[in-house]
Amino acid sequence: MAGKTGVPGTGVTGRVFAVLGAFDAGHRMLTLSEIATRAGLPVSTTHRFTTELVSLGALHRDSEGRFAIGRRLWDLGLLSPVQTGLRETASPYLHDVYGATLATVHIAVRDHENVLYIDAVRGNMSVLIASTIGSRLPLHCTGVGKVLLAHAPGRVVQQVLAGPLERVTPYTITQPARLQRELARVRRDGYATTDQEMTLGACSAAVPIAADGRVIAAIGVVVPSLRRTRARMVASLEVAARGISRSLERR
Amino acid sequence: MAGKTGVPGTGVTGRVFAVLGAFDAGHRMLTLSEIATRAGLPVSTTHRFTTELVSLGALHRDSEGRFAIGRRLWDLGLLSPVQTGLRETASPYLHDVYGATLATVHIAVRDHENVLYIDAVRGNMSVLIASTIGSRLPLHCTGVGKVLLAHAPGRVVQQVLAGPLERVTPYTITQPARLQRELARVRRDGYATTDQEMTLGACSAAVPIAADGRVIAAIGVVVPSLRRTRARMVASLEVAARGISRSLERR
DNA sequence: GTTCGCCTTTCCACTGAGTGGAAACATTGT
DNA sequence: ACAATGTTTCCACTCAGTGGAAAGGCGAAC
Structure with missing residues (x-):
């Protein structure tokens, strides 16, 4: 900061x-x-x-x-390459998700031990939200962060699990073992969720974006609650993620 | 270049x-x-x-x-201030316009004698388009450019009218007098249009965004044809422009 | 395999470009 | 008017930046 x-x-x-x-x-x-x-x-x-x-x-x-x-x-x-291609490709798909869910939609990549938000779509009257484009947040307490961490090299996972897991809200996961189990779940289910772990009153769901068989980014939504909408959110995100992956590969 | x-x-x-x-x-x-x-x-x-x-x-x-x-x-x-506030404020409104028109939507400011695109929303299957975020194009042959030029200080208008008006397509306006009349029309009607003046097969419409009584930016759409849709496009843009102006003022 | 050509990296003696303390200047508040 | 704070100018010192040259790598051509 x-x-x-x-x-x-x-x-x-x-x-x-x-x-x-x-x-x-x-x-x-x-x-x-x-x-x-x-x-x-x-x-x-x-x-x-x-x-x-x-x-x-x-x-x-x-x-x-x-x-x-x-x-x-x-x-x-703006000439920075990694983001450029990804952002431009992903942008329409983010809108699609926004249109379907009216939630704030994010795309992020992993930058060392942080999640780096590279683009966002947010409505006129969306929830709060700590993240802006270009901002870095911890991996362990955001939806996209968990996805990126779950698919990061072991070395990175070790480092994050070792380094103290900052308690951002009372709901933040701060026990390494619990986080590790959570990451396994993310890999198994193909998506991650958070429940007020970063911001009180905000929940999130996120899925990975793959290219050449590797996870290079994640997209996620932020909503007040996932109770009744989790399935829909994850479904929307998965469709978008597949679309983005496909677009990235044909070039 | x-x-x-x-x-x-x-x-x-x-x-x-x-x-x-x-x-x-x-x-x-x-x-x-x-x-x-x-x-x-x-x-x-x-x-x-x-x-x-x-x-x-x-x-x-x-x-x-x-x-x-x-x-x-x-x-x-991303910390560059002018754009940041404007972009973040305008972003949701651009989506609104996109949702209503499904056209590529732009927001741009004037940078000396060019139009500088600071954000864009484009669909999965939109038209071509020369402009990307961060790109600079001539003022005289783009919709947003005409709007910005029409409300620019006299000095700038003189300079543009004096300097040779590059012929980008056969439809580009290259006669100073004609451009000047066009600018007057833009001021009178409150919107600008182009018909294949920048890119063949692309038309555009654009309206100004005001803050503190001054025009600080313009938003526009790019479509294959304005024949039957001009009124709708302009209406959508005007609503968005008003919304952006209002959001900018309450802060 | 050898040679040629191009790009990258390392080295080092020379010197002028960068340095920063201090003092002058401008602005604002009391 | 005065003090306090922020900005700009000045200048002698010297150390950081310079760039030619040579060595090291890599790949293509022969």
């Missing part, structure tokens, strides 16, 4: 990225000295960098002198 | 961005020497930069040694 304060990184490049790294989801607009503090750099150095970055379009400076990430970086980010 | 070859930029920062700038929509994966050439830098220098950028997560290197934009930049790009 917090933006890696300190650690100036070895070269100039590292320091430039320390400046850029001062920005995060909770800090989208920063003043010069805030950047300096958060990046762990002297003000004058920071000033020089920001000035140059602004002239390069990597940063934007508003009329009040505050900085924000610029369009140039937005452009560059 | 092509990725700014040469121009090493003054400082180290400039050179780093020359490296990153070697990537564009047509060149998402590059080898070391390709980057060096496109960035106008010596190979050894490029090598040093790329190595450092990879370790920072700004670049990704695949198993065959080719480079691509990394996740770190994807993350950063």
Whole structure:
């Protein structure tokens, strides 16, 4: 969450990225000295960098002198390959699921020991929700996270089971053994669910997306309750997941 | 289109961005020497930069040694503020329009003398289409472009009318006077249309999105023909545009 | 198998680009 | 008017960045 304060990184490049790294989801607009503090750099150095970055379009400076990430970086980010193909392919299918369920729909990939949301469709009046596109959440307490973890290499599973399982809500699974059983269930049944394990009042269901026989992503829905709708949700998701897999393979 | 070859930029920062700038929509994966050439830098220098950028997560290197934009930049790009708020707010409304029309739906802002697509919803079996998220197209031959141009500062309009109006298809408007009349019509009627001016076989309709009394974006649809559907398309778009404006204002 | 050509990686002596403390400047609040 | 805080400019020092060259790899051609 917090933006890696300190650690100036070895070269100039590292320091430039320390400046850029001062920005995060909770800090989208920063003043010069805030950047300096958060990046762990002297003000004058920071000033020089920001000035140059602004002239390069990597940063934007508003009329009040505050900085924000610029369009140039937005452009560059969109060229990141892994996501691009997947997102564009999956997007229509996410809408299909949304249309069928009116639930918030997500697609996510695993990024080390986190789930990284790469796209989302949410209605006008959907539930709350912690996840936005680009956000990272723990694997063990989200629907898509459980799916991704269940199909991750053993090494990763070990690491997650070993590292403390953060208790996000009273319902979060924090016992390694229980999580392990849950993961086995996910592999057996082909889908994962959560019940208020990440956000109170929110349940989720998720299924894997395969390509070349490997699970590369997961799609899921978030709803207030799964009581009466679990079967329908899972069915919708499975249809979409198959469609996405098929689209990915013919190219 | 092509990725700014040469121009090493003054400082180290400039050179780093020359490296990153070697990537564009047509060149998402590059080898070391390709980057060096496109960035106008010596190979050894490029090598040093790329190595450092990879370790920072700004670049990704695949198993065959080719480079691509990394996740770190994807993350950063998503923090770019202008788009973020607008995109998230508009997204559900775009789906509404898609649901009502089954046409490809776009939202775009003006970026200098281009239209910059910031989000899109397209169906499984939609028309072709040149625009992807993040792509820039001329203002004078797209629906959203005309809307944005019609409400742009006089200075911008002058510049576009003066600069040669690129003929993209045989139907593209290339006479300044005719474009000017068209813009007046757009302001009067509150919507713009195109008929195969950007892509053969594709027509579009678009309306402005206002915030604080200024036009800040435009949404539009792309369809094979507007003959029988123009009124419905415009109506759907107007409802969505009003909704987006309202959502933007209460915050 | 050998050779050629291209791409990548490592090395290192040189030097100018980057550094950051300090002081001047601007802005805001009391 | 004064203090406090944030921003910008300046400049002497030096260390980080530079890039030519050579070595190492890889694959295609012969």
